[in-house]
Amino acid sequence: MNQTRPGPVQYAVLALLATVFLYPIWWAVSSSLKPAAEIISDPLSIGALTLDNYxxxxxxxxxxxxxxxxxLVLVVRGAMTMFFCPLAGYAFAxxxxxxxxLLFGVVLLTLMLPTLVLIIPLLLEMSALGWVNTYQALILxxxxxxFSIFWxxxxxxxxxxxxxxxxxxxxAGEFGIFAKVVLPVIRPGLAALAVLTTMNVYNDFVWPVVAVNDTSHQTLQVVLATLAQNVTGNRIGADFATVWGELLAAGSIALLPLLVIFVLLQRHFINGILAGSVKG
Structure with missing residues (x-):
C-alpha cells in the first residue's frame, strides 16, 4: 500500500507543537536549578546552576x-482496578x-455524575465506617x-x-479462559488502562484533601498544594522567590514518575487507545 510520507511542512508543524508543549517543562526544571532570586528577577535566563532549592x-x-x-494508594488501588474491572468488563461483554x-446502563449513568456531587455522600460513608484519616478512605x-469497566x-x-x-x-474453566485466552489478547487495552489509572490516582487532589486532614496520610498532590504554607511556616522571613524556587523543585520531582511511566508504556498505551477504533 502506498503511504504518503510527512513532508517538511508537517515536520515543521510537529516540531513547533513539540516546542510549545515541552517548553513549560523545560522552563520549570531549569528554573528549579537557579537561585531563587533569579527566578523572579530574570525568569528566562539560564544562570549559575544550584541545588539549593531542592x-x-x-x-x-x-x-x-x-x-x-x-x-501505597497507587499500588493497592491500581491492583484492585486492574483485577476487578477486566472481570466485570468480561462479564458484561x-x-x-x-x-x-439495565445494570450496564446504570454503570454508564454514574459517569455523568460530577465528582463534587459524590464528595459529601462518600465522606459521610467514610465517617460512618470510621475510615476518615485512613488509607482505606484513600484507596477503596x-x-x-x-469508566474502567466500560473500557x-x-x-x-x-x-x-x-x-x-x-x-x-x-x-478450560471460565476463569482459565479469562486468564489464558482473554488477557493475552487485551494486553494493549490493559496497558492503556494502567496508564490512565496511574495518572488519575497520581493527580487526584479533591478526594484526598477531603478524606484526610493529617500530614501522615497526605498524598503527594496535597503536599504540593500546601507547599507554600509549609515553606512560610517552617522558615521565618521566607519571601516570594523562595516559595517559587521550592515549588518548582517539588513540581520537577513530582513530574518524573509519570514521565517515566508514559515513556515506558507509550507504545502499548497508543495501541490500546486505537484498538477500539479499528474494526477487523
Whole structure:
C-alpha cells in the first residue's frame, strides 16, 4: 500500500507543537536549578546552576511522605482496578444474564455524575465506617470505577466468541479462559488502562484533601498544594522567590514518575487507545 510520507511542512508543524508543549517543562526544571532570586528577577535566563532549592524543599516539605502515601494508594488501588474491572468488563461483554443491559446502563449513568456531587455522600460513608484519616478512605472509593469497566467491556467485546468457545471445548474453566485466552489478547487495552489509572490516582487532589486532614496520610498532590504554607511556616522571613524556587523543585520531582511511566508504556498505551477504533 502506498503511504504518503510527512513532508517538511508537517515536520515543521510537529516540531513547533513539540516546542510549545515541552517548553513549560523545560522552563520549570531549569528554573528549579537557579537561585531563587533569579527566578523572579530574570525568569528566562539560564544562570549559575544550584541545588539549593531542592535542599531547602526537602527540609521544609514532607515530600517523601507524600510520595510514599501516593505509591501505597497507587499500588493497592491500581491492583484492585486492574483485577476487578477486566472481570466485570468480561462479564458484561461475553455473558448473558437477566438485567445485564439495565445494570450496564446504570454503570454508564454514574459517569455523568460530577465528582463534587459524590464528595459529601462518600465522606459521610467514610465517617460512618470510621475510615476518615485512613488509607482505606484513600484507596477503596473509586477503585472499581465505571469508566474502567466500560473500557474493558468495549475492549473485550472485540474478541471473537469462537476463540472463547475454543477454550471451552479444550476443557478450560471460565476463569482459565479469562486468564489464558482473554488477557493475552487485551494486553494493549490493559496497558492503556494502567496508564490512565496511574495518572488519575497520581493527580487526584479533591478526594484526598477531603478524606484526610493529617500530614501522615497526605498524598503527594496535597503536599504540593500546601507547599507554600509549609515553606512560610517552617522558615521565618521566607519571601516570594523562595516559595517559587521550592515549588518548582517539588513540581520537577513530582513530574518524573509519570514521565517515566508514559515513556515506558507509550507504545502499548497508543495501541490500546486505537484498538477500539479499528474494526477487523
Amino acid at each position: 535542599r531547602a524543599m526537602f527540609a521544609d516539605v514532607p515530600i517523601g511522605t507524600g510520595f510514599a502515601n501516593t505509591a 461475553k455473558y448473558d444474564f437477566p438485567g445485564k443491559n 472509593p473509586g477503585s472499581i470505577d465505571a 474493558m467491556r468495549q475492549t473485550i467485546a472485540a474478541i471473537p466468541d469462537e476463540l472463547i468457545d475454543a477454550g471451552r471445548v479444550d476443557g
